[in-house]
Amino acid sequence: MAAAPGDARPMARRRLRITGTVQGVGFRPHLHRLARSLSLTGTAGNDDQGVWCEIQGRRADLDEFEALVSAEAPPLARVDSVRSADVPTVEGERDFSLSPSTPGSDTVTGTVPPDVAACPACLAEVADPGGRRYRYAFTCCTDCGPRYTVVRSLPYDRERTSMAGFELCEACEAEYRDPADRRHHAQAVCCADCGPELSLESVSGEPFAGDPISEAAALLREGRIVAVKGLGGYQLACRADDSAAVARMRRRKHREEKPFALLVASIAAAGELVQLDDLAERALSGPEAPIVLAPRRESAAVAAEVAPDTRLLGVMLPATPMHTLLAAETGLTLVCTSGNRSDEPIVTDDARVGTELGDIADAVLRHDRVIERRADDSVGHVVHGGFQLLRRARGYAPGTVRLDRDGPVVLAVGAELKSTVCLALGADAHLSVHLGDLEHPAALGAFETAVADMLELTRATPELLVHDLHPEYLSTKFAASADLAPRLGVQHHHAHLASCLTDAGFRGPAIGVMFDGMGWGTDGTLWGGEILVGDAGGYERFAHLRPVPMPGGTAAIRQPWRMAMAHLHEAFGPDVPAMPSLAAHEEHISAVLDQCRPGQSILTTSIGRLFDSMAALCGVALAATYEGQAAIRFEQVAGPDVRRYPVEISGGTPAVIEFSPLVEAVVSDLLTGQPPELIAGAFHRWVSDAAVAASRQARESTGISAVALSGGVFQNRRLTELLVPDLEQAGFEILRHRQVPPNDGGIALGQAAVGRATLANRG
CATH class of the missing domain: 1.10.357.160 (Tetracycline Repressor; domain 2)
Incomplete structure (x- = not known):
């Protein structure tokens, strides 16, 4: 790979620093292939900040390499910046190699990638009777598989994941080392000879004989309830066309009427249950594999007890080869819901399955890979030409939201319902997975663990701790008792406004239509029908419902x-x-x-x-x-x-609807x-x-023509699809959530943005 003999053109060496979502997504193998294609030598590795790389060769080739680092990045990567500087050349270097990762002691600004649904290439191997991964439930590569739920610390390498205890066999080791293989440096690579194993047991721990997938499928076909250990926690499954089975699930889980999600084997199977447009199909089959809410078909073979309140059904495709095998083996649509009692966090600990799920499930399909971090299924729907998240978890979190600039470290602890936490670090907002409602003691424990985990993983020390104004929210009480940083209380709907502006990449100011269930107001009442004017730095309450x-x-x-x-x-x-x-x-x-x-x-x-x-x-x-x-x-x-x-609308300050x-x-x-x-x-x-x-009155008063829509009411598809065209026709620029939900799951992002703006205003 060194320059050809007799080539007199001068050699140069360059060091690159690449930031963004660049660990656990095949980025170092990408650099390796790119360097070899341009006959460059050098090395690359992971560290706490992302990926670093040194390349050596002719300057024109170095320039091309630097341009292609982002332009041809792996599909799961997000490159935020590439910085380069010339460094001295290295004599005698003959190849490009990947260096061991170098964990440091400074704050970690590198990001943990989300888990990724099984890719078509891996699923083809699982379905190939002649292949060595035939029916292997943990097949993955650099393009798919677990990340967030297996990582213990950064940089992201196998020895710092729950795969560390599974020593690679000779065949997997060869794939891992081969730059031409799609499993080159895939940290979760494994096979039936060296990787995790499935087992099917009774809730008391008695093993079932036979193939675990086949036996679990047989139980499901009989109408039994099976607890399934997924990527980010246990799930509960039963056949969806069996009214008695679904009613039994509701009774045991203490979930009276809230709809259940459905697992289907394919897009075609989903289309038999719900009406899907192109956007819904793309979301359903994307690498995030969320639950997608869509209108139910009258002919859908699903028990009425699955979703008694709504004409919508939530459907999802298998996120792992295990789920793919289970769906295919049963040949049925399955209820697939969080493995917990209602309002409690999803169960992740094998030792707690008996006590937490023993009176719900009839059997347990488990494996021996540890779940390091909890992650429920994400949920969203298509509304007015875009896919909108309603719950941000597996597949999306802990993916970051880009901030408009670098700034101080701010920790935001969200609200009470649909809890998430957010850490503003550098130019990124790191958001936790959906943690549930903090009304339950177990959910509060999961929340406290998430805060500690986020700070431990990033080794960050916050300069400000931001919370809601509601004095009875458990997140507010946590902030009051935590000795982490000076505190700042932020009004609930101001946080909604800042969240929407940050999500949309809009610095404001804007008119904020903030409609939700309730949030503590500065006057001691519960707000929720608010027209605000402002940005992350401040707001005016322009109008509200009487x-x-x-x-x-x-x-x-x-x-x-x-x-x-x-x-x-x-x-x-x-x-x-x-x-x-x-x-x-x-x-x-x-x-x-x-x-x-x-x-x-x-x-x-x-x-x-x-x-x-x-x-x-x-x-x-x-x-x-x-x-x-x-x-x-x-x-x-x-x-x-x-x-x-x-x-x-009555006049006054504020005006009254x-x-x-x-x-x-x-x-x-x-x-x-x-x-x-x-x-x-x-x-x-x-x-x-x-x-x-x-909004018209606010525009006449302020001259502002951008309108941000946020709050739980904007989960309502009917309202959104009425309001957005009405506002557009009135000449407004519309700002909506795309990366985080409009409900309280986005509050922590807004709190972090307000915290950053507050510190900036203080100078």
Whole structure:
């Protein structure tokens, strides 16, 4: 590989520093192939900052190499920067080699790549009866397989993963060392002779005879529930067309009505269950392999108990060869849900399967590779021409979001529901996987572990610890008790605004339409129907929904009919009309109306609670067993928006979006026999009209024409697909979430951005 004999052109040597997602994605083998193709010598390796490389040869070839480092990077890589400098040449160097990784003691700015679904080449090997990886459940290469869930520390090399205990056999070692092989330096490479093994056991640990996949498939076909050890935790599976099996799963898991996800063998099988457009198919079959929510086909062979509240089904393709084999062997659509009791973290520890899942599962399909880090399945849907995440976990996390500049280390601990944590480090925001709702003690433990793990993995020392303003959030209490850094409380909807701007790469300022269930306001009330103007550095509350009492506090979330009474009381005063849909609660109505009197209940401006109220008035949902259930049902019944309800915005600072004319119109429609479908459609249109009207007023006042949409209400596909075109037609630039969810799963990113801006403003 050295320069040809007699070549008199001068030689040069260059050192490159490459940052981004460049470890665990085949980047060093990429550099090796590139150097050899250009007859360059040198070396490359991983360290705490990413990948470094030294190359030697003719200057023109060095220039071409440097250009191709990014241009021809591996598909899973993300190159953020390539910096180079000339260094002295090395005499006698004859080849290009890969150097051992060099862990250091400084802060780690390199990123851990997410886990990647099995690639077509590996799946072809698994299906090849003549191949040495036939039916091997842990087949992978540099283009696929586990990363985040097996890594122990950085730099990312086999000895720092849970694959360290599996010594490579001669054949796998040869693949690992061969620059021409797609398993060159694939850290999780293995085969049946040297890698992890599957076993099928009873919940008490008694082994089943025979092939574990075949025996597990037989149990599933019989209607049994099997706990399956996946990439980032255990899952629970049963056949989806068996009402009794699904009902048994719900009863044992204590999950009353929240929909289950479905595992299907192929895109074709998914298409038999749901309506898929090109965007949905691409998301479903991408390397992230998320659960994709899509409209259910009437002919779908799925028990009604799978998703009783919605016309949508969540489908996913197998993320691993093990899941591929299991789906093919059963020949069925399978319920595949998190291995836990409802609201608890997904189980990862083999030793806890018996105690945590023993009364749910009938058998356990496990393996002997340790899960180092928890990662649930990601969830998303296609809305208005793009794929939007609703839960960011396996396949996406801990992938970073690029920040607009370098800055101090900031740790943000998120909110209460859909918890995530975020570390702003260098020019990247490192986001944890979805951690669940912190209302459960076990979820709080997972949250605390995630914070400690993030700081340990990066060896970072935060300069600021950012949290929500809500005094009762467990994340806020954690921040108050943690001796990590000076603290900063950030208003919930300001964090939503900053999250959307950061996600969109927009420095602002912007008008923020922040619609959600609730967030603690600076005035001691619960906000949730907010029109803000600002950026990460600050905001003005330009307008909001008129405040209304939440009778019974959190009881009003679980019992939406209470919110209906509050909105009726606000619209009609003490002479509340008798609504047929609320008749079942007649004996409690007087007490609830007493709670609506001034000073008796906390006030809220929440659009989410207004959705609940409308759902209850229409008889669609009088109670909720999980967060957002009433609003989900109301979206599902919405028919065409053939009428418009009146929008009124009162002047003032801030302005007030009045809901009384809306409530009066809805009551009139209900009492004259109009169907819930018509009212639900008209209500969604009213929310869009109100947002556009308030945004117009904000633009007239400020001259700002960019609108950011964030908050859990924007999980509502119907609303988003009404509002975005309406805003575009009104001449606004629309900013939406693409990398993180619009719900509270994106709050930590916004908190980190506000923290950075606050430190910058302090100078």
